[in-house]
Amino acid sequence: MDLLLHLAIVIAIYTIFALSLNVEIGYTGLFNFGHVAFFAIGAYTSALLTLSGIPFAVGLLAGLALAGLCGFLLSIPALKLQGDYFGIATLGFGEILRMVVNNEVWLTKGPMGLPGIPRPSLFGVVFDTLPGYLALSGGMALATFAVLSFVVLSPFGRALKAVRDDETAAEILGKNAFRFKIKSFVIGSVFAALAGVLWAHYTTFISPGDFTLTETILVLLIVVMGGKGTFLGPVVGAVVLIFFQESVRFLRLPPEWTRLLGPLQQMVFGLLLIVFMVFRPEGIIREKGGRRGD
């Protein structure tokens, strides 16, 4: 039972994370390979603030605000780039942020990580049990789904798709493509931070090792495999992949196997990315009206 609750909580958190990346990749066509950086900003901000005795609500909001600000500042130079270049720039940002977290020991405790992050409490309710935490993260996931669905269904969302499909045409129609991309990037960053905050207060221990390229790949695979540019794609992807990822952890395997299992799992993830790109680039759920092969 505890295992199922744990799975559901992680799925809820990764659904938020994936939905946030989907706004960028699926709807705006921005290939953010440093998305985990914003997850980390949310996690560290809220963890550091609550550890120094500040209420969870403040930590949460500060995490979201800081991620949004960083997203804004990064997006201005990065968004002058297209496709591959944008990917490299964001990949670099993710690596730099990890370097900062690793080295600024006075702030982040470096590789030692931050233990004992308090469980969150909101309006006097403490979410310190698994069902309680599931209610919190599940509620947040539903809210994220609702908000982001509303965002992409609105004229703003249609403009994003227009920018993605044909930037020049969107510009001719009077849409400032650059501004739409910045807004999309900031929205994605803020919701990634929300996932990060929930993650930090769930595991109660974070360290730089939690925020590597591996996490970016997992969330990228969730979005791509589920179906980028769709509502349900990231949710389906999160359920399937988190189930696969987490259930392997609970198999009782001899210790010499577990050392090999991590890389093996990542190899499967890499292979899945390739297979989907070669055979079904649109993912499990295909975008309505989307062109095949996109």
Add this chain to the structure above:
Amino acid sequence: MDPISYYLQTALNGVLAGCVYALFAMGLTLIYGVLNFVNFAHGELIMWGAYFLFLFMGEPFGLPLYAALPPALALTGCLGIAMDFSVFRHIRRANRLTLLIAAMGLSVFLRNAAQFFWGAEVRTYGLEVTAGMRILGLTLTTPQIAIIAVTILCVAAVYVLFFKSRLGKSMRALSDNLDLARISGIDTKRAILAAWVISAVLAGIGGILLALDTNLSPEMGVINLIKAFAATLIGGVGNLWGALLGGLLIGLAENLGVLFVSPSYKDGIAFVIMVIILLARPYVIIGERSD
């Protein structure tokens, strides 16, 4: 050490690092020029090149360094071809985002495959450390002399190949315009294959040199990909000599930069330079090719 030789030694270390980055960047920019996409798995060619040498020097082969080099580089070249055959040739006409994700997937696969076989820990080739030579008050070790010599050789070989041979001519034609090259009867398949082999071997040589001078780990690909990319951006994407120059500049900047910032941020300097270039010349790399 007196300050002047200290700065000179730092600059020399920068040039040494720069030589290696130049080799990475030339391979990366070559594939970009011919196939018009950034190979995100280029870092893994660097890393696997180093590990192939590790493989042949260790059990059960136990070859000495010089004997282990040819098979290691041959295997790296084959890995380059395998990348193209297994992934990229199937999505040649796909949009670039599809290419990008596929390359990312390939990179993850190869990085973790190395970790699967050799573990995540940092390794060395276990060669005896020899005392460095002292030239004009500067210290140079044997691997460092090898770095300079091999880089000069590689650059000369690339020059001859590209500007004096038929194959090089066809690759340059491809890089200008793929369709035009094809209809003028150039064997594009052969040229693309050659580009992959050269790119992979250059990456492998660079990876081996880097590992000889420092160490090797499955993670070495990612950070060196970023440096190679920064170097190609400095030199102008698709430009071989620009990549050489860019690599040297990144190496120098990194090593001299340590005089001003903490050495733990050394790896971040390339990224910062990259961002500054992009800010200063934001459209430098857009619209270079018309197809």
